[in-house]
Amino acid sequence: MNRLEQRIGEVLHVGTFLSSLLFAAGLVMTLVGFRTELSQILLATALVVLIATPPARVVVSVIEYVRERDWVFVALTLVVLLALAGSVAAAYF
Amino acid sequence: MNLLTPTLAAIIFGAGAAAGALGVALGLGGGIFLVPFLTLALGFPLKTAAAISLCTVIATSSAVSARRAGNQLINLRLGMVLETATTIGSLLGGITAQYLAESTLQRLFGLVAIAVALVMLGRINRRNVMTDPNADPGRLGGRFHEDESGGVVTYRIKRLPLALTASFIAGNVSSLLGIGGGIIKVPVLNAWCGVPLRAAAATSALMIGVTATGGAIIYYGHGDLRPLLAAPAVLGVQAGSWAGTRLTEQTSVKWLKLLMASLLVVVALLMFVRSMR
Numbered sequence: 001m002n003r004l005e006q007r008i009g010e011v012l013h014v015g016t017f018l019s020s021l022l023f024a025a026g027l028v029m030t031l032v033g034f035r036t037e038l039s040q041i042l043l044a045t046a047l048v049v050l051i052a053t054p055p056a057r058v059v060v061s062v063i064e065y066v067r068e069r070d071w072v073f074v075a076l077t078l079v080v081l082l083a084l085a086g087s088v089a090a091a092y093f
Numbered sequence: 094m095n096l097l098t099p100t101l102a103a104i105i106f107g108a109g110a111a112a113g114a115l116g117v118a119l120g121l122g123g124g125i126f127l128v129p130f131l132t133l134a135l136g137f138p139l140k141t142a143a144a145i146s147l148c149t150v151i152a153t154s155s156a157v158s159a160r161r162a163g164n165q166l167i168n169l170r171l172g173m174v175l176e177t178a179t180t181i182g183s184l185l186g187g188i189t190a191q192y193l194a195e196s197t198l199q200r201l202f203g204l205v206a207i208a209v210a211l212v213m214l215g216r217i218n219r220r221n222v223m224t225d226p227n228a229d230p231g232r233l234g235g236r237f238h239e240d241e242s243g244g245v246v247t248y249r250i251k252r253l254p255l256a257l258t259a260s261f262i263a264g265n266v267s268s269l270l271g272i273g274g275g276i277i278k279v280p281v282l283n284a285w286c287g288v289p290l291r292a293a294a295a296t297s298a299l300m301i302g303v304t305a306t307g308g309a310i311i312y313y314g315h316g317d318l319r320p321l322l323a324a325p326a327v328l329g330v331q332a333g334s335w336a337g338t339r340l341t342e343q344t345s346v347k348w349l350k351l352l353m354a355s356l357l358v359v360v361a362l363l364m365f366v367r368s369m370r
Contacts, residue, residue: 005169009162012155012302019152020331027324031099043320050148050327051309053155054302061173076173080303083180087307090188091314 004064008057015053022046055084102325104135109149109329110336117337119353122150122273122301123330125209126353128202129360133367139198140190141322143271144312147305148323149330150273154302156331158295165237166295168288171250174233175260175296179274179304182264187311190269196368202270203364209276210357213350235292251287260300268308273301 026042029035058080065073108130109123116123124146131142161167190198230236234249250256259281263274275297282293312318 005162005167008169009159012159012162016152016155016159016331020328023320023324023327026320027102027328030097030321031102040320043324047148047313047318047320047323050151050155050323051306051313054151054306058176058303061169073170073173076177079177080173080180083177083184084303084307084310086184087180087187087310088314090184091311 004061007060007064011057011060012053015049015056019046019050019053022049055081058084097321097325101135105131105145105322105325106329106332108134109326110333112149113153113330113333113335114337115333115353116153116330117334119213119350122153122275122298123333124150124270124272125206125276125357126360127326127330128271129206129364132199133360133363138317139195139202139270140312140315140317141319143190143198143269144309144318145323145326146271147267147309147312148318149326150267150271150305151302151309152327153330153334154273154298154300154305156334158299158302161295161298165235166292167299168233168235168292168296169299171233171235171256171288172296172299174253175256175278176300176303178257178260179264179267179278179300180307182261183268183304183307184264184311186265186268187308189265190308191311191315193269196370198269199364199368203361203368205266205270205272206357206361206364210354210361212276212280213354213357234287237289237292246289246292248287248289248292252285256282256286264304264307267301267304268311271308273297274304275301 022042023046026039026046029039029042058077062074062077062081065077108127112123112127112130115126127149128142128146131137131145132139158167229249230247231249233253234247236245236247238245259278263277266272266277267274275294278297278300279293282288282297283290288296309318
């Protein structure tokens with residue numbers, strides 16, 4: 001297995017596991033009546049982790065392509081990150 | 094809608110599980126079933142439903158790709174190239190969604206549902222095409238070991254501009270309607286761009302995560318994405334796709350496709366009726 005694929009697999013695995021865990025904790029707390037600040041924070045963090053996982057995978061790819069000096073793919077993955085940054089900008093105007 | 098009752102949570106979880114299981118069986122993300130359920134059965138606005146569905150798309154993409162990483166089916170290089178088009182598409186789609194009326198979005202969903210049904214029926218007997226194992230895969234092509242035939246499949250990418258265009262449209266539709274967009278990319282990659290079906294599906298599954306992220310961020314910023322509603326949907330889809338992987342059986346897929354195509358036509362009609370009001 002190539003190194004990049006392995007790193008990507010790890011990032012996705014951790015992101016999926018962590019966000020599911022936080023979603024489950026926040027949801028169960030809310031449903032049993034503990035709709036507290038903590039449960040809200042857990043749910044919000046779960047969402048952030050979920051949404052941040054694919055971009056994190058792209059960041060890992062950029063780093064790996066820089067290491068391999070594959071500049072074409074460094075540029076391509078940076079375009080993807082730039083488009084996502086555009087979404088963040090579009091979300092708040 | 095700020096109060097999530099245990100009943101509503103259970104219904105959303107169940108819908109997510111069903112969509113996830115069907116998605117795995119049909120090679121789709123499941124959003125195409127989840128969005129109409131949330132809008133037509135639970136009365137959520139389409140934007141809320143799309144935002145929740147995008148979260149499940151991200152979760153499915155990450156979970157499935159994490160499991161597949163290393164088996165060579167995912168074509169990383171092709172994926173990275175096409176992602177430039179899907180993410181720009183999803184950025185534009187997400188901005189457009191903010192300006193479109195609910196009824197316009199419903200009609201658009203209806204049209205896409207019909208298109209998906211037609212694609213599903215048209216490809217009902219589709220099988221993988223073997224290519225010459227000694228061929229040079231080129232810069233973007235790939236090579237993977239196929240279990241069924243025991244051989245190595247090598248493929249080259251043809252018509253890259255077409256693949257990029259399809260990816261751009263898929264990204265647009267993903268953000269606008271809350272689906273992954275694999276239903277647009279996979280048939281194009283497979284039929285015209287030389288990518289074997291399983292590699293196209295695996296590569297698309299990786300791409301839809303980052304594509305859906307673009308849309309989800311925009312919905313979140315505009316207050317259409319509530320973490321409390323996303324939670325049962327995401328957990329449901331995870332459970333459903335996990336179960337679906339275990340249940341998938343080749344023989345029943347053909348009937349399942351027929352059934353789902355009919356269901357999608359009904360969904361489309363309901364969406365059109367709803368948009369008239």
